Amino acid sequence: MARRRPQARSAVGRTSDGIATTARCEPLAPVYHGLAVTKLIIQIPCLNEEEFLPRTLADLPRRVDGIDEVEWLVIDDGSTDGTVEVARAGGVDHVVRLTNNKGLAAAFAAGLDASLKLGADVIVNLDADNQYRAADIPSLVAPILAGQADMVVGTREVRHIEHFSPAKKLLQRLGSWVVRRASGTTVSDTTSGFRAYNREAALQLQVVGDFTYTLESLIQAGKMLVAIEQVPIATNPPLRSSRLFPSTSSYVRRNALAVFRAYAMYEPLRVFTIAALVLGVAALGAWTPFLADWTLHGDSSGHVQSLILGAVLAIAAVQVFALGVIGDALAGQRVMTQRTLERIRRVELNLGIEPSHYERGTPASIEEIERIGA
Numbered sequence: 001m002a003r004r005r006p007q008a009r010s011a012v013g014r015t016s017d018g019i020a021t022t023a024r025c026e027p028l029a030p031v032y033h034g035l036a037v038t039k040l041i042i043q044i045p046c047l048n049e050e051e052f053l054p055r056t057l058a059d060l061p062r063r064v065d066g067i068d069e070v071e072w073l074v075i076d077d078g079s080t081d082g083t084v085e086v087a088r089a090g091g092v093d094h095v096v097r098l099t100n101n102k103g104l105a106a107a108f109a110a111g112l113d114a115s116l117k118l119g120a121d122v123i124v125n126l127d128a129d130n131q132y133r134a135a136d137i138p139s140l141v142a143p144i145l146a147g148q149a150d151m152v153v154g155t156r157e158v159r160h161i162e163h164f165s166p167a168k169k170l171l172q173r174l175g176s177w178v179v180r181r182a183s184g185t186t187v188s189d190t191t192s193g194f195r196a197y198n199r200e201a202a203l204q205l206q207v208v209g210d211f212t213y214t215l216e217s218l219i220q221a222g223k224m225l226v227a228i229e230q231v232p233i234a235t236n237p238p239l240r241s242s243r244l245f246p247s248t249s250s251y252v253r254r255n256a257l258a259v260f261r262a263y264a265m266y267e268p269l270r271v272f273t274i275a276a277l278v279l280g281v282a283a284l285g286a287w288t289p290f291l292a293d294w295t296l297h298g299d300s301s302g303h304v305q306s307l308i309l310g311a312v313l314a315i316a317a318v319q320v321f322a323l324g325v326i327g328d329a330l331a332g333q334r335v336m337t338q339r340t341l342e343r344i345r346r347v348e349l350n351l352g353i354e355p356s357h358y359e360r361g362t363p364a365s366i367e368e369i370e371r372i373g374a
């Protein structure tokens with residue numbers, strides 16, 4: 001099914017003195033036509049993936065039930081090896097080539113932006129190391145095609161992943177629990193990068209974190225009341241160790257920080273009020289000897305150290321609470337910015353603005369696709 005591109009309709013009329021005029025008589029047609037899904041773009045953010053990308057591309061489908069066109073997009077994040085050449089040789093349709101290394105979150109966001117501008121109705125994000133099974137893509141996009149979800153997370157049964165250490169599994173579960181609370185969702189594997197988004201979800205997502213976008217985007221989507229579903233997926237045996245987390249300790253450290261940052265960013269009032277309450281209770285504890293002496297024995301002398309400590313803790317509690325109030329105001333501002341950016345995106349799409357850093361790939365021909373039967 002061909003996509004209908006929005007056109008501004010104009011009508012030619014004449015003024016009373018016979019001069020021809022054109023007047024816009026109808027509003028722009030919306031780009032997104034509900035569930036008339038036509039194009040799926042599978043995007044793969046890559047940093048120096050020449051070794052494993054061919055294997056990942058070899059498994060990607062060219063046809064998915066319920067979708068008319070399937071295209072592949074590789075986002076090259078300033079690789080210094082032959083990632084782009086390998087991607088072209090593997091038949092990717094589109095390449096977004098960032099000039100220098102900007103990090104996974106930026107690459108992911110550039111991919112979403114490009115996919116939208118290339119007319120994607122559904123976007124699937126996948127790792128370049130063939131970690132996720134491309135055979136799961138149809139089940140990942142199924143809830144979107146059925147109109148039940150805007151975003152679908154492919155969830156791994158983390159308990160059964162052999163190469164995850166016990167510490168990594170524990171943190172994964174703990175982190176997922178915190179993110180579930182912050183996002184108000186029920187997704188069990190919150191760090192999974194294998195996800196599908198429909199156009200509406202992709203339009204709304206604005207990732208700002210410079211490191212891990214998976215947690216932040218989930219919290220944001222939950223807050224925006226995007227309909228999120230999860231489907232169980234399997235993973236391929238690992239081909240290499242994780243680039244993002246070279247060791248378990250780095251996984252624990254970075255994810256704990258990311259969870260805390262995301263939670264503090266999206267729930268500042270709650271986080272800082274809890275911290276203020278803890279400090280307030282500590283202040284009361286420090287004052288207790290003085291208060292006990294004063295009320296029970298009428299002695300208000302002494303306990304200078306406890307009084308000073310209590311006062312410092314009480315001041316800190318008030319300041320931390322004030323930070324929560326400021327954070328809450330900033331969170332409100334962020335929502336406004338997010339809505340503005342979403343509208344700018346819609347306008348850009350209607351104007352047909354090109355994706356940035358974009359290069360055409362070397363897609364397989366229709367005959368080739370027929371021959372492979374992918």
Ligand SMILES: Nc1nc2c(ncn2[C@@H]2O[C@H](COP(=O)(O)OP(=O)(O)O)[C@@H](O)[C@H]2O)c(=O)[nH]1
Pocket residue numbers: 044045046047048049075076077101102103104105107108126127128129131193241242243244245
């Ligand atoms: N754009 C970009 N992608 C990266 C970077 N580091 C890793 N990646 C990509 O992110 C994906 C996930 O990386 P991976 O090492 O598999 O992490 P893991 O799956 O969390 O263990 C892969 O496709 C990598 O090529 C980076 O700095 N920038």
Ligand SMILES: [Mg+2]
Pocket residue numbers: 127128129131
């Ligand atoms: Mg991976």
